Amino acid sequence: MIRKSQLFLAVAALAGMNVAMAANCNTTQWGQGTPPGGAVVGAPTAGDPSSDDGTPNTSARYSGSCGLLADAVGEYVQDGLPSAEPSYIQRFYVRPGTTSGEAIVFRAMADETTDYPVVQISYDGAAQQFIFRVSNATGTGFLGTTSTAAAPRNKWYAIETNFNRTAGTLAISSIRGNNGQTIAPSLATINGITLPAGDGVDYVQLGWISGGTGGNITVDAFESRRSTAIGHLKRSDANGSATCNASDITTIANEIVDVLGGEPAPRLSAGQPDCNEDGSVNASDISCAAVVIIDDLNNDTVCGDAS
């Protein structure tokens, strides 16, 4: 079912673009295209890392001031901008903390008489791995072929996938995280996807959608496109300048000092200060950023990436 004719499908990010908005973390950018069930399901927490800034909500985040914390199953956000998409590229950051069972963290859904997930990404809390599944030919279950990727819990991971209905493939384009590691999935591409005619991605869900127990799940920095890869955000680019240098260290230090000190208006970093991707910004991230900068200087890289 085509929910929306709008062709623009660019960014649906968690709100909180800068320090000034730290007290205003919200989910207002979700719910476009009126997905079934609305923008927010359950009561996930849109929050920032500070508990002393006058806002009641705290959450780890990967980029900017805000993240979305789901501390119970059934807490997630939805976006309905897709429209029976034959090609769907998405990237999100997730910090899975569940300890058992299989928690579904992302679904790209087909909106039909009975909605079904075209793509599903879950986290097995016991095995500490992501599991990638795609729909079978009837839209009532999954292909037997899955892909998995080892991922210790409570670390940030960027996951990018590329679904192509024509080719019948889901490419697991990139998994990165846990202190800058590139993680290889067991299967880089799942082939053989055959959807019912006309079906495609109509809406997406992100958070702790169902399954799994224990801990919590935090998500951030979702982006989706029809074409061209998205890529990951630059780790330790704390001030969001797209480079890593000494000012990022001071940016991280300022955030640490302000949050520890209970400043009412903490200088939260606008970029990605959690260099070691462990879910908190502390002194270890300063040391981590220093290593990234030194390596950039010696190797002519940019935040560890080829320039």
Add this chain to the structure above:
Amino acid sequence: MKTLNLFAIGVLTFAAAGVNAKQSSVVVLADESNRAGAKVASIDFEAGEPVSAFQVRLTLPADAKKINTANCLADLPKSHTGLCKASGNRVSLVVYSADGKALSPGLVSVGRISYATRTGGTIAVDKMMSAGPDARESVVKSRVESLN
């Protein structure tokens, strides 16, 4: 008249601000030789304004070997620490305060490195920048001096 006076005051204030915003410099004193015959380069930082962190890359002569960075940051004040790492003939430094404190304007000794070279040659300095306590970036100059 009143408007003119205010304008004049504004110009003077702007000019004064320009004078105060003195650019910082990395100063490398190169080509000293120690008793073992190795070349030694001393590294200083002249802060033109409050600086909480800075970085710099030194490119030693192409044939530089036995690069010793053990004392690269040895002279830093206690408020600051950093990393110093050699890779090939490059030595990169990043100096910072873990709590964002600033170095006061003036000359700060950073440390020294030693290396061996047959051909001599100069040290090139690049990738310099500094950050103030507010994490604002500033351009940093460099100066390489030699005893020879």
